[in-house]
Amino acid sequence: FPEQFTGSLGDTVFQTLTIQNIGPDTVVIDSVVLFGEENTIASAPPFYHNFSDPETLFFEDDLSFEIYCIYDTSHNNTEYAYMNIYNKGWWEDSTQINLSSYFAPQVSVDNNFNVFRGGFGETVYQPLLIRNDGVDTVIIDSIIIQQYLNGDEPPNFQTGFSYETLGEESYILPNDSIQIYFSATFNYLSQISFNGNIRIYLRTYNSVVLSYSISAMRYLGVGENLAISNYYEFSNIYYCEGPQLSSSIDNVFRLIDLGTNQNVTNVHYFDFGALDTSSSIGYIGEIDSLANHFEGNDFFISLLATQICDNQTELFVNQDKLIIFRDNWFDRIFPPHVESVVINHRQEITYADTFNYDIVTSKIQMAIDDCGINCLSGSALTIDPNLLEIEISTGEVVVDTLTIQNTVPYELSFNMNAVSGTDNLVSVSFSDMSSMGGIMSEMRIPLDTVFSPVTFSFWFKPSISNWSDGPDLPYTTFISPQGDGDSNIWEIILDDNLFFPRIGWKDGDTYVLSESEVLPVFWYHVAFVHDLNNQTLGLYLNGVLEGSFTVSSDLYTGTGLGINTSGFTGYQGRLAQLSIWNSALSNTQVQSIYDAGVNVDLVGDELELPEDGLLGYWKINENNGDLAFDYSGGDRHAQLIATDWDYELIESDIQWLSILVGSDQDIGPNETSIALVNINATELEPGAYSGLISLNPSFSPYDIFTSVRLVVTEELGLTDNTLPRSFALHQNYPNPFNPITTIRFELPEVSNVSIKVHDVLGNEVYRNILSQKEAGIHSVKWNAKNSNGESVSAGVYFYSLRAGESFLKTKKMILLK
Secondary structure, three states: OOOOEEOHHHHHHOOOOEEEEOOOOOOEEEEEEEEOOOOOOOOOOEEEEOOOOEEEOOOOEEEEEEEEEOOOOOOOOEEEEEEEEEEEEOOOOEEEEEEEEEEEEEEEEOOOOOOOEEEEOEEEEEEEEEEEEOOOOOEEEEEEEEOOOOOOOOOOOOOEEEEOOOOOOEEEOOOOOOOOEEEEEEOOOOOOOOOOOOOOHEEEEOEEEEEEEEEEEEEEOOOEEEOOOOOOOOOOOEEEEEOOOOOOOEEEEEEEHHHOOOOOEEEEEEEOOOOOOOOOHHHHHHHHHHHHHHOOOEEEEEEEOOOOOOOHHHHHOOOEEEEEEEEEOHHOOOOOOOOEEEOOOOOOOOOOOOOOOOHHHHHHHHHHHHHHHHHOOOOOOOOOOOEEEEEEEOOOOOEEEEEEEOOOOOOEEEEEEEEEEEEEEEEEEEOOOOOHHHOOOOEEEEEOOOOOOOEEEEEEEOOOOOOOOOOOOOEEEEEOOOOOOOOOOEEEEEEEOOOOEEEEEEOOOOEOOOOOOOOOOEEEEEEEEEEOOOEEEEEEEOOOEEEEEEEOOOOOOOOOOOEEEOOOOOOEEEEEEEEEOOOOOOOOHHHHHHHOOOOOOOOOOOOOOOOEEEEEEEOOOOOOEEEOOOOOOOOOOEEOOOOOOOOEEEEEEEOEEEEEEEEEEEEOOOOEEEEEEEEEEEOOOOEEEEEEEEEEEEEOOEEEEEEEEEEEOOOOOOOOOOOOOEEOOOOOOOOEOOOOOEEEEEEEEEEEEEEEEEEOOEEEEEEEEOOOOOOOOEEEOOOOOOOOOOEEEOEEEEEEEEEEOOEEEEEEEEEOO
C-alpha cells in the first residue's frame, strides 16, 4: 500500500502501485476510481493516477500503474482521499486503498519538558531540540507562552515563563536542528507552583503548531511553612523502621500529621544524607550523637530518609529516637544539595542546607526554645529525692517531703499520684516490630539435655489478646523446641479461636487449652507437669489444675528451647521466673510457687521444692543486657534478641502511701515547691515495701517518678530486763506538727547524746546536749523555738542524733502554722 506523500511546493511526487493475481482464476482489472474528501469522483486533487484501460490478469500475472500527488498552492497541510480498484472474476469485487499527503514543516522533537524546579528568585532553564526532517527550510514564525493565572496575582505581576530570543536564526535548514532554551523564574514567595502552555508556530509553505504543557514548582526555603507545599496534606510517607509518630495510622504519615494535636513531637529534624549510599561512617555517628543530645526531650525527634528500607536502625545506638522512612518525593520540595532540614512547632523551616553537626544542633535548640512551654524537656520539673527511703515501726504514721523544682522560666502546672506496692518486678518484654521494618523479639535457651523436661513453670503477662487469625495463624507458638524436624515436636501455645484467649499445649496427637482466660492486664503463673508413669500432662493456671491430658511421648528439647524461634511465632508480652525441672512437681508445690508470687527465689526461698531437680532456672531480673542468667548452676544462660527490660510495681491491697499536701499545684518560673507524703504503717506487717510517686506535668504526656522504699520493723516492747540492741532514731510524732513534737531515740548503752535541729539551708536552730544518758528508750520534745527561745517559721527541718562514739542519724520533720 502507498506510504504518505510528502513534498515541497511545485513538486509532483509519484508512487508505483503493483497488482498481482495470486488466485487460480483469471481476473479483469476493470477500473480505478479516486474519491475526494467529499466522497465524489468529481474532484480528488491533489491525487491522480495513470491507469486507463481494463486489463486481464492470468494466474501470477501483475500490472503496475502510478499514483501521484501535485504540491501546488491549493494543497492544504494535509490531504486525504481513497481509491477503489474494481475487478471481475467469477464475481465483481473492489479493493479500497487510503491515500494521504502532508504538506507542512516536517519536524521532530528530541525531548519533552520536565517540571521546572528552583528556589525563590532563581531562574532555571530547559532546552527543547527541534529537528527539520524535511527538504524545505522551516521558518519559526513565533513562540507564544501562556501562563495560567489564578486571579489573585499582585499588581505589576510578571509571568514566570520565558524563552531565549532567537534573533536572526529563526529558521531550521533541512536535516538541521535548533535548540531553544525555555526558562522559569520564581519571582514570588506566594507562588509555590505555576503552569502554562507553549505554542511554537513553524512554516514552510503551510504552517504547523507545536504545543506543550509546562509546569514549574518552587523549592521550599528557610522561613516558609510546610503547609504551602503541594505534598503537605495528601502525600503519604511510609515508615521503614524505628518508632512512629503518635498521630500515625497504617504505617504511614503525612507532613500535615507533624502539626496535629494527636502528635506528641513538635520539633522535627529531617535528614536526607546520612542513609545515602555515599555517606560516611562519621556522618552516621554524628546523627547518633544528635539523637543522644536531645534524648531527654520528648517533643523532638529525627526522621531519616532512605531510598530502600534495609534494617538501617542497626547502624545507630539511639534507635528509639530515630524514625527511618522511605523517601519518594522530598527531592521535589528541597534542592538537591539539602541534607538537613529543621522544622519548628509552627511547621516553619528554620534550616535547610548541608549537614553540619554544630549548626544543626544549634538550629534544633533554637526551635525548641522558640517552642517554649510546648516543647519543654523532661527535666523542666524535677523531684528531689528520686528515691525516698523510710524505716518505721509497725503502727507508725510519718510524713515526709518531696521538693519540686521548676527549672524553666514558665509557670507550670502538675498533679501528683501515689501508688502503694508490695514489691518491684523486673521482667523481659517481647514485641513484634517486623511490620515496621524491625524484627521480632526472641529468647533462645540452650537446654540440649538428653533428659526429658518434666515440669515447666513460668510467670507471664500478655500484651495482646489476638493470637489466632485464620489459616495463616491458627494459634501462636509461645515456647517450643527450636526445631530439628522431629515429628514429636511439642509447643506451648496461645489461642483465641474459642470465645477468649487461652494458653494451651499442642503436640502430634494433642491440642488442649486452659479453661480460664489469659487477658493482657494480669500476671499469670503457668505450670505444665508431665506424669512419666501415666504419660499424662497437667496444666496449672495460677496454682489451680485446669486439666490433665494424655501425651504420647517424652518432651525432648532438640537443640534447645526458644520463644518466637519456631512455629507460628508472634508472642508479645512479658516473661519472668522461667524454671524447668526433671521431676514432677506436686499440686502443693505448684501452689506454693504461685502463692510465693512473681518475685519468688526458687533456689533461696524455703518452698520445699526438689533440691536437685532444676534443669534450668532463669529469674529474668537482670534489668539490662541481652542475657538471662541460669540460676540452677547449669550455666545455661539464655540469649535475648530484640527484647526490652520492663520495670513494674506490684500493687498492694493496703493504701499505705498517699500525697497529703501539694498533689495539684501551679509552680512559678524557676521556683521551688514541696509536697507532703504520708506513710501509714498501721495495717502493714513487718517487711519491705515499694511505692511509686508520679508527677504528671500538664505540658507533657510523660510522668516523672520517685520511688519509695519502706522498711517496716516490728515494735518491740521493752521491759526492765530488755535493752535496745542498737542505736536508733525514730520519726518524730506528730509530723507535721504545730507547735510541739516528740523525738524518740534508743540507746543500747550509756552515751553522751546530742540532738540538733537545722533548717533547709543548714543553719542550726536548736541544740539539746544530754550527758551520760542511760541505756533504754528516751524522748525529747521540741516546741518549734530556737536556742534563743524565739519561734521559728513554718517549713521543713532536719533533726539529728549523735550518740556514742560514731552513731549519727538524721531525719526530716515539717512544722505547720
